[in-house]
Amino acid sequence: MSRLSGRVAIITGGARGQGASHAERLAREGAKVITGDVLDDAGEATAAQLRGEGLDVTYRHLDVTEPADWAAAVSSADRLDVLVNNAGIIHVNPLVEETLEAWNGLLAVNVTGTLLGMQAAIPALQRAGGGSIVNVASIFGVTGSEGYVAYTASKAAIIAMTKTAALEHAVDKIRVNAICPGGVSTPMNEDEPEGGVVPLTPLGRRAHVSEISGAVTYLASDDASFVTGTELIIDGGYLAR
Numbered sequence: 001m002s003r004l005s006g007r008v009a010i011i012t013g014g015a016r017g018q019g020a021s022h023a024e025r026l027a028r029e030g031a032k033v034i035t036g037d038v039l040d041d042a043g044e045a046t047a048a049q050l051r052g053e054g055l056d057v058t059y060r061h062l063d064v065t066e067p068a069d070w071a072a073a074v075s076s077a078d079r080l081d082v083l084v085n086n087a088g089i090i091h092v093n094p095l096v097e098e099t100l101e102a103w104n105g106l107l108a109v110n111v112t113g114t115l116l117g118m119q120a121a122i123p124a125l126q127r128a129g130g131g132s133i134v135n136v137a138s139i140f141g142v143t144g145s146e147g148y149v150a151y152t153a154s155k156a157a158i159i160a161m162t163k164t165a166a167l168e169h170a171v172d173k174i175r176v177n178a179i180c181p182g183g184v185s186t187p188m189n190e191d192e193p194e195g196g197v198v199p200l201t202p203l204g205r206r207a208h209v210s211e212i213s214g215a216v217t218y219l220a221s222d223d224a225s226f227v228t229g230t231e232l233i234i235d236g237g238y239l240a241r
């Protein structure tokens, strides 16, 4: 398990949930990992726990909507090989009840945060001679879902931005891919009524975070050396219907 030894990765939303799991998995594969989040206490605690297991994980405050935070995070690393744009937020509002404030707030984190991350990371990835960006979209970027107009718009945008970035930076040997998880058990959906997407998921359950981290690790590593501009669906069969 050393597919990422010598590599440096930044993972946003790394304080908890999927981001914390991705940090652990990439570090177990040998990467030096920098996690960023706005939940500083949880972020520090997660990184400290992983360091206690012998993993090279450090936390820093990184609000993905703040260009200055991005600049500081990238310049804190001696080099950069992998960026996982994982931070994201969600809310439920029927389309006609969606407020401009809620819409703008969600797009600022999910879409603008992903753009700013790629803009900050790409020069460092170029200096490293190439690298891998993994953008976290969702099955809700591929299909509609009632009540999630802002979230579906944001995740569809992430898939589209991923393809454009892949085209623009193939020449730099920077691969850019998206993942589209289905339901995953994390704090994001613990309050979801009636099991959320589970009744529509052929495998009949949510994913464990580690099942998503395997895909992120694959895309980050040289095992995916010919994979760019794609969206990898990890959904227990949800979209097969």
Ligand SMILES: NC(=O)c1ccc[n+]([C@@H]2O[C@H](COP(=O)([O-])OP(=O)(O)OC[C@H]3O[C@@H](n4cnc5c(N)ncnc54)[C@H](O)[C@@H]3O)[C@@H](O)[C@H]2O)c1
Pocket (backbone or CB within 6 Å): 012, 013, 014, 015, 016, 017, 018, 019, 036, 037, 038, 039, 062, 063, 064, 065, 086, 087, 088, 089, 090, 109, 113, 136, 137, 138, 139, 180, 181, 182, 183, 184, 185, 186, 187, 188, 189
């Ligand atoms: N949980 C699911 O079922 C599911 C399914 C598909 C996709 N996703 C996506 O997976 C990603 C991870 O979500 P999760 O399920 O681990 O949920 P989560 O809520 O546990 O984690 C999201 C993390 O992003 C952080 N974050 C929010 N705003 C931020 C900001 N401005 N700057 C930096 N960090 C910020 C949060 O503090 C949190 O730690 C998200 O992009 C989410 O949209 C989740």
